[in-house]
Amino acid sequence: MENKHIYTTSFVLLFVSNFFVFIGFEMLLPILPAYLLTINASSVQVGLVTSLFTVGAVCIRPFVGYYLIGNRRKPLAVAACAALMIFTILYPFLQVVWLFLLLRIFHGIAWGGSTTANSTIAVDLIPKKRLGEGMGYFSVSTTVGAIIAPSLGLYIYDSYSFEALIGSSAMISLLAVITLLFIPAPEFEKGEKQPFRFFSMIFEKEAWFPALLAVITTLAFGAILTFLVLFGKQQGLSHIFLFYLINATGATIIRPFTGKWYDRKGPWSIIISSAVLGFLSMIVLSYATNDFHLITAAILFGAGYGTVMPSLQTWAVQKVSKEKSGAANATFFSSFDVGVGISAFTLGILAKWISVGSIFRIVSISFIVVALLVYKDYLQEKKS
Incomplete structure (x- = not known):
């Protein structure tokens, strides 16, 4: 019998984890361009901070979406969330501009994997007849997280240091990983896969x-x-x-x-x-x-x-x-x-x-x- 409740333990834990993912990642967005200037980056390279991240996220999502057809979602969600934490920790150690920009691509890849996997788990957990209501609730974790994060990041950076910002972001990402680990693997429907075509x-x-x-x-x-x-x-x-x-x-x-x-x-x-x-x-x-x-x-x-x-x-x-x-x-x-x-x-x-x-x-x-x-x-x- 299909579960009729939205606010199950698994849904609440996923909501909290996704909230941490968005805060941990997006608190860096307003700071990284300014930080890149401190390691002698050009204006063009500063502009690439956002562009390269977007390229990584957009390019990985077709592969993530294809993988999630007929495979369990939780292992990928945990791995992508852990990758977000690891890539965040690396930023202060990369004082060479092109290495910093290369990391942005990988950070975008982890972001694309995490957001896609988390939303797919949410669909698995929400009763089909209440999908609109349930996805509305779940999207609060992304909306509020994305709005709080930039102000929080600016406050930590201005009041303390870039290293403190990185440490805070990494700790929040770690909380997201830990929360995900406590979610029982949700049931999912296996489907027959068609051949992979990137652009489609x-x-x-x-x-x-x-x-x-x-x-x-x-x-x-x-x-x-x-x-x-x-x-x-x-x-x-x-x-x-x-x-x-x-x-x-x-x-x-x-x-x-x-x-x-x-x-x-x-x-x-x-x-x-x-x-x-x-x-x-x-x-x-x-x-x-x-x-x-x-x-x-x-x-x-x-x-x-x-x-x-x-x-x-x-x-x-x-x-x-x-x-x-x-x-x-x-x-x-x-x-x-x-x-x-x-x-x-x-x-x-x-x-x-x-x-x-x-x-x-x-x-x-x-x-x-x-x-x-x-x-x-x-x-x-x-x-x-």
């Missing part, structure tokens, strides 16, 4: 539509990651941290309701409604001149983007058979990485000619595009 595995064919929507939606998130701090300085917003804090809080509070909505009504209405909120959040943010505007934008963004992304991940997984959930998760996370990469590159060029507020208004259109595409899909589904 980057985007699982059956999950292409949610993956495409994830790329488009992530353009707005990439703009927030890249320009929010700069925007705060331009607008005289001294409490920019409020956006991150309220965004995470809002996304967490609304998640139980949106997950149940998804399970009852399907993906269309929840994604369209959330995309509209995401559009409004970027418009409000682009004109923000005080904390009230900032808080309003954060609430809307948390409810909008914070609902669209877990809904798209759930939709991607539901479009494939359960044994291929690893491939679907690999596709989803690769789409996220591609979206952030495209956003950072193209918007970085645009920023030379237009204001950050204008950039936010431009990327707000991505939410409208998503809403229109989903509505078109709904009409096609209704007709068929």
